[in-house]
Amino acid sequence: xxxxxxxxxxxxxxxxxxxxxxxxxxxxxxxxxxxxxxxxxxxxxxxxxxxxxxxxxxxxxxxxxxxxxxxxxxxxxxxxxxxxxxxxxxxxxxxxxxxxxxxxxxxxxxxxxxxxxxxxxxxxxxxxxxxxxxxxxxxxxxxxxxxxxxxxxxxxxxxxxxxxxxxxxxxxxxxxxxxxxxxxxxxxxxxxxxxxxxxxxxxxxxxxxxxxxxxxxxxxxxxxxxxxxxxxxxxxxxxxxxxxxxxxxxxxxxxxxxx
Numbered sequence: 001x002x003x004x005x006x007x008x009x010x011x012x013x014x015x016x017x018x019x020x021x022x023x024x025x026x027x028x029x030x031x032x033x034x035x036x037x038x039x040x041x042x043x044x045x046x047x048x049x050x051x052x053x054x055x056x057x058x059x060x061x062x063x064x065x066x067x068x069x070x071x072x073x074x075x076x077x078x079x080x081x082x083x084x085x086x087x088x089x090x091x092x093x094x095x096x097x098x099x100x101x102x103x104x105x106x107x108x109x110x111x112x113x114x115x116x117x118x119x120x121x122x123x124x125x126x127x128x129x130x131x132x133x134x135x136x137x138x139x140x141x142x143x144x145x146x147x148x149x150x151x152x153x154x155x156x157x158x159x160x161x162x163x164x165x166x167x168x169x170x171x172x173x174x175x176x177x178x179x180x181x182x183x184x185x186x187x188x189x190x191x192x193x194x195x196x197x198x199x200x201x202x203x204x205x206x207x208x209x210x211x212x213x214x215x216x217x218x219x220x221x222x223x224x225x226x227x228x229x230x231x232x233x234x235x236x237x238x239x240x241x242x243x244x245x246x247x248x249x250x251x252x253x254x255x256x257x258x259x
Contacts, residue, residue, distance in 0.1 A: 079109035090174035148178035198243035208235025232259035
Protein backbone atom coordinates (compact mmCIF):
# COMPACT_ATOMS: atom_id res chain seq x y z
CA UNK A 1 0.00 0.00 0.00
CA UNK A 2 1.21 3.47 -0.83
CA UNK A 3 0.21 6.59 1.08
CA UNK A 4 -0.24 9.91 -0.64
CA UNK A 5 -0.01 13.38 0.83
CA UNK A 6 -3.11 15.40 -0.14
CA UNK A 7 -2.53 18.46 -2.29
CA UNK A 8 -3.96 21.88 -1.54
CA UNK A 9 -7.22 21.06 -3.36
CA UNK A 10 -7.64 17.78 -1.52
CA UNK A 11 -6.44 15.54 -4.35
CA UNK A 12 -3.60 13.13 -3.54
CA UNK A 13 -0.13 14.20 -4.66
CA UNK A 14 0.89 12.09 -7.67
CA UNK A 15 3.94 9.88 -7.81
CA UNK A 16 5.95 9.83 -11.04
CA UNK A 17 7.80 6.88 -12.56
CA UNK A 18 10.21 6.91 -15.49
CA UNK A 19 11.08 4.18 -18.00
CA UNK A 20 13.51 4.78 -20.84
CA UNK A 21 12.81 2.98 -24.10
CA UNK A 22 14.69 2.50 -27.36
CA UNK A 23 13.78 1.78 -30.97
CA UNK A 24 15.78 0.93 -34.07
CA UNK A 25 13.63 3.05 -36.42
CA UNK A 26 12.09 5.75 -34.20
CA UNK A 27 8.48 4.72 -34.93
CA UNK A 28 7.97 1.07 -33.98
CA UNK A 29 9.51 -1.60 -31.80
CA UNK A 30 9.91 0.56 -28.68
CA UNK A 31 11.39 -1.61 -25.92
CA UNK A 32 12.07 -0.77 -22.29
CA UNK A 33 15.75 -0.51 -21.34
CA UNK A 34 16.48 -2.67 -18.30
CA UNK A 35 17.31 -0.63 -15.20
CA UNK A 36 16.79 2.74 -16.94
CA UNK A 37 14.19 4.14 -14.54
CA UNK A 38 15.70 7.45 -13.42
CA UNK A 39 14.93 10.92 -14.77
CA UNK A 40 18.31 10.95 -16.52
CA UNK A 41 19.88 8.16 -18.53
CA UNK A 42 23.55 7.65 -19.42
CA UNK A 43 23.58 5.89 -22.77
CA UNK A 44 24.90 2.33 -22.63
CA UNK A 45 27.05 0.98 -25.45
CA UNK A 46 24.21 -1.38 -26.44
CA UNK A 47 22.01 1.64 -27.26
CA UNK A 48 24.42 3.47 -29.53
CA UNK A 49 22.75 4.23 -32.87
CA UNK A 50 19.22 3.63 -31.55
CA UNK A 51 16.50 6.19 -30.82
CA UNK A 52 15.50 6.94 -27.25
CA UNK A 53 12.40 8.20 -25.48
CA UNK A 54 11.15 8.20 -21.91
CA UNK A 55 7.77 6.94 -20.71
CA UNK A 56 6.43 8.96 -17.77
CA UNK A 57 3.70 7.49 -15.59
CA UNK A 58 1.93 9.66 -13.01
CA UNK A 59 -0.39 8.11 -10.43
CA UNK A 60 -2.23 9.53 -7.43
CA UNK A 61 -4.18 6.42 -6.46
CA UNK A 62 -7.40 7.78 -7.91
CA UNK A 63 -8.47 6.37 -11.24
CA UNK A 64 -6.08 5.14 -13.90
CA UNK A 65 -2.46 6.37 -14.04
CA UNK A 66 -1.64 9.04 -16.63
CA UNK A 67 0.99 8.00 -19.18
CA UNK A 68 2.96 10.28 -21.49
CA UNK A 69 5.91 9.77 -23.83
CA UNK A 70 8.66 12.21 -24.70
CA UNK A 71 9.55 12.94 -28.30
CA UNK A 72 12.07 10.51 -29.72
CA UNK A 73 15.67 11.62 -29.57
CA UNK A 74 18.12 11.66 -32.41
CA UNK A 75 20.17 8.49 -32.59
CA UNK A 76 21.89 7.98 -29.28
CA UNK A 77 25.54 8.70 -28.75
CA UNK A 78 27.29 7.04 -25.83
CA UNK A 79 28.99 9.01 -23.09
CA UNK A 80 32.67 9.72 -23.70
CA UNK A 81 35.62 10.49 -21.48
CA UNK A 82 35.76 14.06 -20.14
CA UNK A 83 37.50 16.95 -21.84
CA UNK A 84 40.79 18.15 -20.37
CA UNK A 85 40.89 20.10 -17.08
CA UNK A 86 41.94 23.74 -17.41
CA UNK A 87 44.11 26.35 -15.69
CA UNK A 88 46.38 23.88 -13.90
CA UNK A 89 48.70 25.48 -11.35
CA UNK A 90 50.79 24.43 -8.37
CA UNK A 91 51.73 25.85 -4.97
CA UNK A 92 55.11 24.72 -3.63
CA UNK A 93 55.45 23.15 -0.20
CA UNK A 94 57.82 20.99 1.83
CA UNK A 95 58.88 18.38 -0.75
CA UNK A 96 55.30 18.58 -2.00
CA UNK A 97 53.11 20.66 -4.31
CA UNK A 98 49.38 21.37 -4.02
CA UNK A 99 47.99 21.26 -7.56
CA UNK A 100 44.69 22.95 -8.43
CA UNK A 101 42.68 23.30 -11.64
CA UNK A 102 39.34 24.21 -13.21
CA UNK A 103 36.85 21.53 -14.26
CA UNK A 104 36.59 20.59 -17.96
CA UNK A 105 34.09 22.43 -20.14
CA UNK A 106 32.48 19.08 -21.07
CA UNK A 107 32.26 16.04 -18.78
CA UNK A 108 31.63 13.72 -21.73
CA UNK A 109 28.00 13.10 -20.82
CA UNK A 110 28.72 11.39 -17.48
CA UNK A 111 29.56 12.90 -14.11
CA UNK A 112 33.25 13.29 -13.26
CA UNK A 113 34.00 11.13 -10.21
CA UNK A 114 37.69 11.89 -9.63
CA UNK A 115 40.81 13.57 -11.01
CA UNK A 116 44.36 12.21 -11.36
CA UNK A 117 47.45 14.43 -11.21
CA UNK A 118 50.88 13.42 -12.54
CA UNK A 119 54.21 15.14 -11.86
CA UNK A 120 57.07 15.39 -14.37
CA UNK A 121 59.96 14.56 -14.09
CA UNK A 122 60.01 11.33 -12.11
CA UNK A 123 61.64 11.10 -8.69
CA UNK A 124 64.30 8.55 -9.51
CA UNK A 125 62.29 5.82 -11.23
CA UNK A 126 59.00 6.70 -9.53
CA UNK A 127 56.24 8.82 -11.08
CA UNK A 128 54.62 10.90 -8.35
CA UNK A 129 50.85 11.32 -8.55
CA UNK A 130 47.82 12.21 -6.48
CA UNK A 131 44.12 11.44 -6.94
CA UNK A 132 41.12 13.27 -5.53
CA UNK A 133 38.68 11.37 -3.33
CA UNK A 134 35.94 9.66 -5.34
CA UNK A 135 32.84 11.82 -5.88
CA UNK A 136 34.26 14.54 -3.63
CA UNK A 137 34.07 17.28 -6.25
CA UNK A 138 37.58 18.37 -5.21
CA UNK A 139 39.56 20.47 -7.69
CA UNK A 140 42.95 20.15 -5.97
CA UNK A 141 45.21 17.54 -4.43
CA UNK A 142 48.74 17.36 -3.03
CA UNK A 143 51.58 15.51 -4.73
CA UNK A 144 54.06 14.40 -2.08
CA UNK A 145 57.47 12.73 -2.10
CA UNK A 146 59.04 15.28 -4.45
CA UNK A 147 62.67 16.36 -4.46
CA UNK A 148 63.47 19.83 -3.13
CA UNK A 149 65.00 22.24 -5.62
CA UNK A 150 63.64 20.45 -8.71
CA UNK A 151 61.15 22.18 -11.01
CA UNK A 152 58.07 20.02 -11.62
CA UNK A 153 55.24 20.40 -14.10
CA UNK A 154 51.85 18.82 -13.51
CA UNK A 155 49.12 17.48 -15.77
CA UNK A 156 45.59 16.54 -14.73
CA UNK A 157 43.13 13.99 -16.14
CA UNK A 158 39.41 13.81 -15.35
CA UNK A 159 37.68 10.44 -14.90
CA UNK A 160 34.03 9.47 -15.41
CA UNK A 161 32.18 6.16 -15.82
CA UNK A 162 33.74 5.73 -19.28
CA UNK A 163 37.34 6.19 -18.12
CA UNK A 164 40.18 8.70 -17.89
CA UNK A 165 40.19 11.61 -20.30
CA UNK A 166 43.20 13.17 -21.96
CA UNK A 167 45.85 15.00 -19.96
CA UNK A 168 45.62 18.75 -19.50
CA UNK A 169 48.24 21.17 -20.67
CA UNK A 170 51.10 21.12 -18.14
CA UNK A 171 51.34 23.68 -15.38
CA UNK A 172 54.17 26.14 -15.13
CA UNK A 173 57.19 24.70 -13.34
CA UNK A 174 56.87 24.62 -9.54
CA UNK A 175 59.87 24.02 -7.26
CA UNK A 176 59.24 22.50 -3.82
CA UNK A 177 61.56 23.28 -0.91
CA UNK A 178 62.87 21.30 2.06
CA UNK A 179 61.99 22.52 5.55
CA UNK A 180 63.89 21.34 8.62
CA UNK A 181 61.76 21.45 11.78
CA UNK A 182 63.25 21.29 15.27
CA UNK A 183 61.63 21.55 18.70
CA UNK A 184 63.36 22.47 21.96
CA UNK A 185 60.96 22.67 24.85
CA UNK A 186 58.01 24.77 23.66
CA UNK A 187 60.03 26.51 20.93
CA UNK A 188 59.67 25.24 17.35
CA UNK A 189 62.02 26.37 14.58
CA UNK A 190 61.61 25.96 10.82
CA UNK A 191 64.60 26.48 8.49
CA UNK A 192 64.65 26.46 4.69
CA UNK A 193 66.34 28.06 1.70
CA UNK A 194 64.80 31.30 0.40
CA UNK A 195 62.07 30.93 -2.22
CA UNK A 196 62.91 32.56 -5.55
CA UNK A 197 61.02 35.84 -5.89
CA UNK A 198 59.61 35.87 -2.37
CA UNK A 199 59.67 39.18 -0.52
CA UNK A 200 57.90 38.15 2.67
CA UNK A 201 57.96 35.11 4.95
CA UNK A 202 55.33 34.41 7.62
CA UNK A 203 54.45 31.76 10.18
CA UNK A 204 50.99 31.45 11.73
CA UNK A 205 49.75 28.97 14.33
CA UNK A 206 46.18 27.85 15.00
CA UNK A 207 44.78 25.35 17.47
CA UNK A 208 46.24 25.35 20.97
CA UNK A 209 48.53 28.23 19.98
CA UNK A 210 46.97 31.19 18.22
CA UNK A 211 49.96 33.36 17.39
CA UNK A 212 52.46 34.36 14.72
CA UNK A 213 56.08 33.32 14.61
CA UNK A 214 59.04 35.49 13.67
CA UNK A 215 60.77 34.81 10.34
CA UNK A 216 64.21 36.18 9.46
CA UNK A 217 66.56 35.75 6.50
CA UNK A 218 70.31 35.55 7.12
CA UNK A 219 73.51 34.28 5.53
CA UNK A 220 75.01 34.54 2.06
CA UNK A 221 75.16 32.34 -1.00
CA UNK A 222 74.20 28.72 -0.48
CA UNK A 223 74.27 29.27 3.29
CA UNK A 224 71.45 31.83 3.14
CA UNK A 225 68.48 30.55 5.15
CA UNK A 226 65.02 31.57 6.27
CA UNK A 227 64.43 30.86 9.97
CA UNK A 228 60.96 30.99 11.51
CA UNK A 229 60.63 30.65 15.30
CA UNK A 230 57.49 30.32 17.41
CA UNK A 231 56.80 29.46 21.05
CA UNK A 232 53.87 27.10 21.48
CA UNK A 233 51.33 26.64 24.24
CA UNK A 234 50.69 23.11 25.51
CA UNK A 235 48.49 21.06 23.22
CA UNK A 236 48.22 20.49 19.48
CA UNK A 237 48.87 23.39 17.12
CA UNK A 238 48.87 23.67 13.34
CA UNK A 239 51.80 25.71 12.01
CA UNK A 240 51.69 27.25 8.53
CA UNK A 241 54.83 28.73 6.98
CA UNK A 242 54.41 30.83 3.82
CA UNK A 243 56.54 32.70 1.29
CA UNK A 244 54.91 35.40 -0.81
CA UNK A 245 55.23 38.49 -2.95
CA UNK A 246 52.90 41.45 -2.65
CA UNK A 247 50.69 39.80 -5.27
CA UNK A 248 50.81 36.04 -4.70
CA UNK A 249 51.68 33.20 -2.34
CA UNK A 250 54.64 31.23 -3.73
CA UNK A 251 55.03 28.56 -1.05
CA UNK A 252 52.94 27.22 1.81
CA UNK A 253 53.64 24.33 4.15
CA UNK A 254 51.64 23.10 7.13
CA UNK A 255 52.77 21.03 10.11
CA UNK A 256 50.79 19.66 13.05
CA UNK A 257 52.86 20.00 16.22
CA UNK A 258 52.22 18.75 19.76
CA UNK A 259 53.83 20.76 22.56
